[in-house]
Every structure is written in C-alpha cells, then in structure tokens.
Amino acid sequence: MIKRILLVTRGCAPDDFVPAWRAAMGAAAAAPPDVRPSRVTAGIVLDEVTPEPRHDAVGQEWFDDEEHLKRFESWLASPEGAVVDELLGRAVERDASGIVVAREHVMRGEEWLSRRWRDGGESLKHMALATRAAGLTQAEFFDRWRSRAGLVGAVPIPPVARGQAYMQNHPLSRDVGDWPYDAVNEVYFDNLDDLRARIAWFAENLAGNEDDLVRESWFVAVREEVLWPDPAA
Structure with missing residues (x-):
C-alpha cells in the first residue's frame, strides 16, 4: 500500500482544531469512488504524553498503488477537490506542516491491524519520525532499518515496549526535493499505560544506539480515528 502522511501544526484555536482537522481529513471521502483513498484516518497528538511535540496532528490516506495516488492528487488540484485545501487552510498552519508519501511495510501484527481496520473507531499509537x-543512501538506510526491526541498535526491545503491531513507512524516491523525514514508523497499543512504557524504555535505551542509522529522530503519541470507510455504514 501507498500512504500519504500529513504531519501538521495547529492553525486555529485549540477548541476549534479537532473538529476542523476531522473535517479536513474526512473531505477526502468525497472524491469519486475510483479516486478516493481506500482508508482515511485523523490522529491527534497527545500533548500530555509527548510534551512540546513536533506536530499537533497526523493524518493518513491509503492508496492501492501509485496510479491510485496520482488520480487522487489530480482530483485535489481540480475545482471539485478544492474543498479539501480550503478545509485544511482552516485547520492547520501550512508553513509548519508537511507531507510524506511512503510505501507501508507491516513488520508485525497483521492480524491485529486487520481487526483494527475492520472495527474502526479509535486507537493509540507511538510514532517515530x-x-x-x-x-547512507536511501536504499542502504531502508535495508538497515528493516534488519533492525525489534531492536534499538543491538538491544532487543522488550515485550512491554513492543506494542500490538509495528509498521515501517519507507518514503518513495523523489526526482526533485526531499521529504521532511526519511522514515516514519508506527507502533500500535491497546492502552495508554503500555504506550507510556515504550516511551520510558526508549528514553533509557535510545541514546547512542542508533547513531549509525538516524541523524535525528522525534516521537509523538497519537490517538487515531478511522474516518473512512465507516464500519458502521
């Protein structure tokens, strides 16, 4: 699957942000059936878990392949798709927001994720950017990253910090310019206590163990809601 990941900074009053952000992400479902994403989620970063986060919210849109994504991007640029841009403008600070288009690789927890997408609703996840x-070239970085699934350097991540499912998002190659991040990963949790346990473990074990893999990294805890498709429909 191809994933379009929006990493945004709030551009309106805090009380207005959540409904404005949900409306902006949900507008993608108005695209024609062969154009709209196969799944849309809107996530809010939990400030109380990750103080002073790099982003306030994360939105994701899934596509079957690159041609599907191109059809959607063409629709976004059309008069009919302009509503999405208009709603985003009400919700986010554009200059402090970015997009990463990546190929999703589920490394662990496929059955758990299948239930999560089937049931819809909300879930919790820990994301690293x-x-x-x-x-490192992009290809070298991806190979090294894949080979270390379940590890920080050579240190195994303990079960308490591993979560229910883990996926890596590998940004697509670009002819011009760079994505804001070379890697986006996601680890899903059933509850906030387990997510906090992962954060605490990484705080004790990350420093110095990944210097040959990443230059800089940032973490956010996210409460994610499935907006499309609606499992209740």
Whole structure:
C-alpha cells in the first residue's frame, strides 16, 4: 500500500482544531469512488504524553498503488477537490506542516491491524519520525532499518515496549526535493499505560544506539480515528 502522511501544526484555536482537522481529513471521502483513498484516518497528538511535540496532528490516506495516488492528487488540484485545501487552510498552519508519501511495510501484527481496520473507531499509537544518518543512501538506510526491526541498535526491545503491531513507512524516491523525514514508523497499543512504557524504555535505551542509522529522530503519541470507510455504514 501507498500512504500519504500529513504531519501538521495547529492553525486555529485549540477548541476549534479537532473538529476542523476531522473535517479536513474526512473531505477526502468525497472524491469519486475510483479516486478516493481506500482508508482515511485523523490522529491527534497527545500533548500530555509527548510534551512540546513536533506536530499537533497526523493524518493518513491509503492508496492501492501509485496510479491510485496520482488520480487522487489530480482530483485535489481540480475545482471539485478544492474543498479539501480550503478545509485544511482552516485547520492547520501550512508553513509548519508537511507531507510524506511512503510505501507501508507491516513488520508485525497483521492480524491485529486487520481487526483494527475492520472495527474502526479509535486507537493509540507511538510514532517515530527520523532523518537518516549521514553517508547512507536511501536504499542502504531502508535495508538497515528493516534488519533492525525489534531492536534499538543491538538491544532487543522488550515485550512491554513492543506494542500490538509495528509498521515501517519507507518514503518513495523523489526526482526533485526531499521529504521532511526519511522514515516514519508506527507502533500500535491497546492502552495508554503500555504506550507510556515504550516511551520510558526508549528514553533509557535510545541514546547512542542508533547513531549509525538516524541523524535525528522525534516521537509523538497519537490517538487515531478511522474516518473512512465507516464500519458502521
């Protein structure tokens, strides 16, 4: 699957942001059936878990392949798709927001994720955003990242910090310019206590163990809601 990941900063009053952000992400479902994403989620970053987060919200749209994504991007640029841009403008600060288009790789927990998408509603996840270490090509970085699933450097991540499902998002190659991040990963949890346990473990074990993989990294805790398709429909 191809995933369009929006990483945004709030551009309106806090009380107005959540409904404005949900409306902006949900507008993608108004695209024609062969154009609209196969799934849309809207996530809110939990400030109380990740103080001073790099972003306030994360939105995601899934596509079957790159051609599907191109059809959607063409629709966004059309008069009919302009409503999405208008709603985004009401919700986010554009200059402090970015997009990453990536190929999703589920590394663990496929059955759990299948239930999550089937049931819809809300879930919790821990996300890491990173730029690759100097000297690594994109292909070298992806190979090294895949080979370390379940590890921080050579240190195994304990079960308490592993979550129910883990996926890596590998940004697509670009002809011009760079994505804001070279890597976006997601680890899903059933409850907030387990998510906090992962954060605490990483705080004790990350420093110095990933210097040959990432140059910089940031973490956010997210409460994610499935907006499309609606399992109740």
